[in-house]
Amino acid sequence: MQTVQVPPASQTAQREASEAVGAEIYTELGITPVINARGNQTVLGGALLSPRILAAMDEANRYFVDMDALLTRTGQMAAELVQCEAAYVTPGCAAALALGTAACITGGDGAKIERLPDTTGMRNQLLIQARHRYKYDRPPTIVGAKLREAGAAAGTTARQLEAAIGPETAVVLFPAHLDGQEGTVRLPEVLEIAHARGVPVLVDAAAQIYPVERMRGWTKMGADLVCFGAKYFGAPHSSGLLCGRKDLVESAAQQGFIGFERGQYRTFGRPLKLDRGEIVAVALALREWVTMDHAARIARVQERVNAVIERLAGIPLITATSMSEAHFGAPALRVQIAPSNGRSAETVAAALRAGSPSIVASQSGDSIRFNLTTVYDGDELVIAERLRAALTS
Numbered sequence: 001m002q003t004v005q006v007p008p009a010s011q012t013a014q015r016e017a018s019e020a021v022g023a024e025i026y027t028e029l030g031i032t033p034v035i036n037a038r039g040n041q042t043v044l045g046g047a048l049l050s051p052r053i054l055a056a057m058d059e060a061n062r063y064f065v066d067m068d069a070l071l072t073r074t075g076q077m078a079a080e081l082v083q084c085e086a087a088y089v090t091p092g093c094a095a096a097l098a099l100g101t102a103a104c105i106t107g108g109d110g111a112k113i114e115r116l117p118d119t120t121g122m123r124n125q126l127l128i129q130a131r132h133r134y135k136y137d138r139p140p141t142i143v144g145a146k147l148r149e150a151g152a153a154a155g156t157t158a159r160q161l162e163a164a165i166g167p168e169t170a171v172v173l174f175p176a177h178l179d180g181q182e183g184t185v186r187l188p189e190v191l192e193i194a195h196a197r198g199v200p201v202l203v204d205a206a207a208q209i210y211p212v213e214r215m216r217g218w219t220k221m222g223a224d225l226v227c228f229g230a231k232y233f234g235a236p237h238s239s240g241l242l243c244g245r246k247d248l249v250e251s252a253a254q255q256g257f258i259g260f261e262r263g264q265y266r267t268f269g270r271p272l273k274l275d276r277g278e279i280v281a282v283a284l285a286l287r288e289w290v291t292m293d294h295a296a297r298i299a300r301v302q303e304r305v306n307a308v309i310e311r312l313a314g315i316p317l318i319t320a321t322s323m324s325e326a327h328f329g330a331p332a333l334r335v336q337i338a339p340s341n342g343r344s345a346e347t348v349a350a351a352l353r354a355g356s357p358s359i360v361a362s363q364s365g366d367s368i369r370f371n372l373t374t375v376y377d378g379d380e381l382v383i384a385e386r387l388r389a390a391l392t393s
Contacts, residue, residue, distance in 0.1 A: 016377040018341055033357040035379050037370040039327060046156060046237025055236060056284050057277035060352050065276050068258050074283040078241055081290050084219040086249035088242045089282045093206040094139035095272045096227035096242035097381035100202050101126060101140040103251035113255055116268045117144030123170040129156040131183045132175050142266060155183025165197050176205040191222045200224035207232045212290050219244050235282040258357035301330035304380040305373040308333055311384035315391050317341035333370040351390040
């Protein structure tokens with residue numbers, strides 16, 4: 001079994017100093033800091049930025065820059081990395097969905113662009129399969145799109161999807177994480193049906209980034225626009241990426257915040273603003289993601305899991321195991337607590353949350369699941385110590 005190596009004293013001191021500063025910032029604000037063992041969740045702050053990305057953002061802060069040029073160049077860079085026609089950095093995946101939908105409704109028509117979110121008389125329907133309805137079908141509607149279901153709660157057939165596409169259909173929304181769900185039409189067939197009628201398909205692939213060929217595969221399959229949450233590949237929480245057809249990406253960019261400032265049309269997208277450091281971070285984090293040694297990344301997480309398991313050894317009536325491929329190919333830690341232990345998973349999870357820093361994990365039934373991918377290096381040992389105390393005291 002592999003164990004985590006103890007860093008040299010100087011590195012340990014640096015890490016402790018860094019942790020103290022981070023804790024002090026939140027303490028000053030009257031907020032409890034959190035060790036996030038749940039993953040890249042919006043409610044917990046999204047991403048854990050690497051030192052390289054933090055340094056790049058700090059470097060970008062030294063000088064100002066022409067933001068239009070920055071967005072153009074980073075879009076070109078992202079398109080090369082994802083291997084698609086064009087890309088545009090957005091303030092999150094939901095913003096990419098909104099801008100992508102706006103592009104499908106208006107194209108490059110300036111008169112239509114200026115009218116959003118009033119889409120009266122335009123092709124403005126956003127079509128989605130009934131069993132694909134999900135929380136995030138709301139953001140694309142802020143541009144004036146009218147959501148319409150194809151099929152019914154029992155499911156959608158290819159014939160029903162074909163029948164639902166009409167003269168007012170602007171785009172088909174497809175949540176990638178729901179591809180293959182029972183009672184739905186798979187993406188390749190959706191693309192065939194929609195394209196035969198001249199309708200683009202917008203894919204929400206927020207976290208569908210691993211393996212890298214999967215990330216690149218959506219546009220290669222024929223999706224017109226694909227949206228990603230950049231927090232999943234190590235960029236700031238508030239950033240995303242829109243990829244796909246050059247004409248549609250250019251329309252989306254035209255309707256973004258710099259398009260509003262520099263373009264000839266008053267677009268809706270002025271609120272969707274990004275900092276120059278965030279834009280730089282998305283491009284560099286994406287480059288790191290598509291070029292990194294993912295086997296080494298996964299091995300590092302496995303070491304963390306093993307370290308916790310090792311430190312829980314000997315505690316009666318619990319089972320600590322490694323769950324393979326739980327998060328972008330990396331394992332998670334599962335701690336199962338027997339009913340005869342005298343403690344429930346719920347009370348142990350509550351005890352972890354109650355400390356400072358709070359430790360937040362996923363609890364279900366008699367188990368607690370720890371995603372150690374979003375845990376700061378060394379904090380897995382804090383988790384092990386606190387977990388052992390909660391299970392034995």
